[in-house]
Amino acid sequence: MIKWVAALSWLCRAAAYGDHGISLACMMAYEEGGVPAVLNSPDCPWLLSSLHSSNSSKNCQFATLQGRRDYQEDRLVCDLGLELPLFYHRGHGEGLPSIGVAAIFDGHGGREASEMASAMLSSYFLINAAFMAYNHEFNKTQCSLLRTQPVIDRHLFRSVLEEALLRTIQDIDSEFSKQALEKGYVSGSTAAVALLFEGQLLVANVGDSKALLCSKYGDSTEEVSVEELTRDHHPDREDEKTRIEAAGGFIVQYGVPRVNGILALSRAIGDVYLKRFGVTAEAEVTSWKAFTPENSYLVVASDGVFETLTPTDVCRLLHNKGSSSSLPERIIHRAFKTGSMDNLSAIVISHLVGRESTESQPL
Structure with missing residues (x-):
């Protein structure tokens, strides 16, 4: 009986997915091996061609500077026009949900980890989100409705995007760790990733890159408020210290903890050689929140910016109308001039651009 039910489930999934070009073999590849299995499967080549990135730098301002380091280990992803494959909208015209992604990967011990993370983020995230969305809808409706229209409500879809982002960060860590062990890499990377969807914002964070929301409440450039969306993962943070020590690691003050x-x-x-001592790639994530005129700028930046600037300093720079530089250039140039010794990278997204670029037709 159990085998019969399982077989019926697979047949239902095959019929539902098949209506939208997903073979049973491709679906099984994802469920058994995740994104790497899909990318390596001969049954899923169409999926790669359906992935679309607008690379819309005009809608997503960013700047990066090697600074006083001998090499650049920062990498970033900045795209407000990612389109989720497999979705279409009957009754609303054809279209794909548009998702904004802004991410900073600040590498250390080499550029390999940040390079791989930035290269993998968009495709891994979109594939995870697409398959997870269909699986959520299948579990809710079973066979009856999936063949007619892949409808998924916005609240559930935001949950899918969050789940897909967290899975993606873990997938990237897993894939990089395999290569690191094979090739002897000792490098690692932070990950601060912001998602924007229909005027809503979510941030996942690993390490000490930061995401901020900047607001202005008066006429003076000094009258700004800051909401920090990330908390640094430093070894002396009490909960982090507890985990490290429970795993057999220890904290030593050498300049910093x-x-x-x-x-x-x-x-x-x-940082594969420290994983057994409690170092983890598990991200902390915010709840979804409105990206509104009151919190008019989203900033994602590497920790080099904050060697010499406070989050309030950063937000004040964004409201200085006397500068001709782009918003992220103001940030990294000020950090460099005030003495930062690290690589410097920043992304700035305004409320209006963020909302326009992430609005889509109803799901």
């Missing part, structure tokens, strides 16, 4: 006297972070992608 470091795991086993080495790593100044307690969470990171990579």
